[in-house]
Amino acid sequence: MRMRTLSLTAALGLTALPAVADDTQLRELAKSAGLEPVPYGLAAVQDNPVTREKIDLGKMLFFDPRLSASGVISCNTCHNVGTGGDDNLPTSVGHGWQKGPRNSPTVLNAVFNKAQFWDGRAEDLKAQAKGPIQAGVEMANEPENVVVTLNSMPEYIERFGRAFPGEEDPVTFDNMAKAIEAFEVTLVTPNAPFDQWLEGNDGAMTDEQKAGLATFLDKGCASCHSGINFGGQGYFPFGLIEKPGAEILPPEDKGRYQVTKTASDEYVFRAAPLRNIAITAPYFHSGKIWDLEQAVAVMGTAQLGAKLSDEETTSIAIFLGALTGEQPIVEYPILPVETDSTPKPRL
Ligand code: HEC
């Protein structure tokens, strides 16, 4: 695979020496800044062995709007796997056309985040999945009603049995969340140009992208955005050096403070993952910025106290485009058939 994408000059051994030296040096810098490729293969998750049966069931649940009270909203409504795993809205629209307070982050590569949500309040994907189903502005359902719904369809009963063998009562809200987590483990985007380059293929990134990476590293972006996901690992004040305006950082959303109730956590958020960032506008938890270059410029002043030149913001944004990986091909599942006992939609 990787051989095929080697540039012709590299394959023929014609690469000019200084260029190789530059790539090698830049690669070392990137690695020592903690940047890592998206791994191949399924990541292991805690307390939830990932099996084919669980993944298939989780995929159905992810796409099943009957997990919502209205019967029209599924996980995929706000995390559309065909559009970068998000909804392309400033803030999400859920039950009864209500607008939620925050932008929907992508589910792609979410498995690599240390914790889930903009404020990290869910420790992992199975804990996370139980939130939106119950949130009044999202799917507005109750766990009991979800279990009644699932138990009303024989195919779900059978599939839960196969996904959780040996369990006396496998159709539970917890197991639903575990199956969804198993499916989300498959939603990863390997082989981005940056990853191919990091693994030794000099020709996988353009010179402009490499220059942008050098700027990204030089400015200190990787001090918060590193690891596999270029973020998702640590918490920092949004506005570490200079608070962005109220439009971008609405005063009522105090971020991690709402989780920890610690004063120093006011306006602290998880460093957002930057994988596939070029296809997941709009940006920030408020979703107010549509333009990636502008988002980079905001980061410059807010987090680094550095006014980046137009050239620098453009260059970094071009590099960030090299973080768009191969999107997972997800075949839309045929969902279990309803019966007379399936609860009716509540709109
Ligand atoms: C109405 C829109 C909506 C629906 C429906 C929805 N989500 Fe979300 N999702 C969001 C928003 C908004 C956030 C961010 C909320 C926050 O940080 O407080 C989020 C966060 C997440 C995250 C965290 C990603 C990260 O980077 O931290 C995951 C994973 C996720 N949702 C998966 C799901 C799953 C699975 C379902 C179905 C059970 C679901 N979502 C249903 C809007 C939605």
Ligand code: HEC
């Ligand atoms: C001190 C830590 C820190 C530094 C340094 C930093 N960031 Fe961020 N970055 C964050 C945090 C925290 C967020 C989440 C902000 C929010 O709540 O909306 C974020 C968000 C972003 C976003 C929006 C992501 C999204 O999904 O909406 C982009 C793009 C971004 N950063 C790029 C950069 C670039 C480029 C640099 C260097 C110029 C940089 N960041 C430097 C912490 C940092």
